[in-house]
Amino acid sequence: MRQQSGDASLLRKLNSAAILRVLREAEAATLSELARAARVSRPTAEVIVDDLLAGGWAEECVEDEAGDRQRGRPAKRFRFRASVGHVAGVGIGRSGVRAMVADLNGGLVTTRRRLLPVDTPAPERVDAVAELVATVAEEAGQAVPELLTVGVGTTGVVDGEGRVVKSVVLPDWTGVRLQEELQARIPVPVVVENDMRLAVLAEHWRGAAQGRSDVVYFFAADRIGIGLLIGGRPHRGAHAASGEIGRQPNQNWIAFRHVMDYAMSVEPGELRSSRQSAEFAIARARAGDERAAKAVREFARGLAGGLITVVNPLDPELVVVGGSLSSAGDLLVEPIQEVLDEYCLYPPRVVASGLGNECITLGAVRYALDHAERLLFTLPR
Structure with a gap:
């Protein structure tokens, strides 16, 4: 049966996602290695890698030619280009807000903190979060719309919709629809989670755990x-x-x-x-x-x-x-x-x-990366 254009487009997306995921997980790979791992033909892998190179998602590794002269010309190797995308992480606590920007490998680019009185009204605290995200994005050389995801950790019980169900630390914080409020101020996906869950996530990612x-x-x-x-x-x-x-x-x-x-x-x-x-x-x-x-x-x-x-x-x-x-x-x-x-x-x-006082914000970065990776590297169904 002749394949329709929609089928071909979906297959191309499947193959591209597979190769991008392999590149993301590997330190470096040849076209043959990518084709084998993604279960596609080498010519297909070559076309996709060319597209990824043009889009800035991949880059060719620079080999040490002096060590390879006796073996002939080595196969080209490629790697994922982490700086093609960035995420932000935010920690909201009793004394203020801390934000970070990281590349897609979790490399931190910039961080900044803003102190806030504990009795800051909820709308002003939400505004401060959005403003700090804009500040750290600019310092990282990014416009806010260029960020892939913003992860936010906050004190209080946080439900699956990013609403602060109850807070005993910040007055005027219980009932705040934090994800919804931030989404109205930040033009990229925002994900919100409880700060303690993000702290243990950070420890598992880069800390003692x-x-x-x-x-x-x-x-x-x-x-x-x-x-x-x-x-x-x-x-x-x-x-x-x-x-x-x-x-x-x-x-x-x-x-x-x-x-x-x-x-x-x-x-x-x-x-x-x-x-x-x-x-x-x-x-x-x-x-x-x-x-x-x-x-x-x-x-x-x-x-x-x-x-x-x-x-x-x-x-x-x-x-x-x-x-x-x-x-x-x-x-x-x-x-x-x-x-x-x-x-x-x-x-x-x-x-x-x-990890010190940055633990919760680091966890928010990891949470944002997890969300971004699901968007970028998960095969469509």
């Missing part, structure tokens, strides 16, 4: 949060609220009282938040203050007590301590590890995150 399938990410800063990686994928839960700790009595876990009591006893006239008290005690402990070291140790053991209720039923391989307090390193990690070793049937290893 690389190569691990079951991980608990424990966020310790102005608030406590948890991100769960189960079977290599961030876990959402039945109501997209997986990992949400929610509001705690006195706005903190009872563990913070150890460092808050210590800070108050040393400087009774100084009012500090729970995070500030922890940072104060950690700094004094590093300077050799034994009382501070004891307070930090009890603080860490208190955090571990809460973690046990998550670790025992989930049986993770790893616990990653993130957030601003992760900079305490072994002052927190060692006491937490001791408690888990004592009370867990299979104690996971506990490590401090090395």
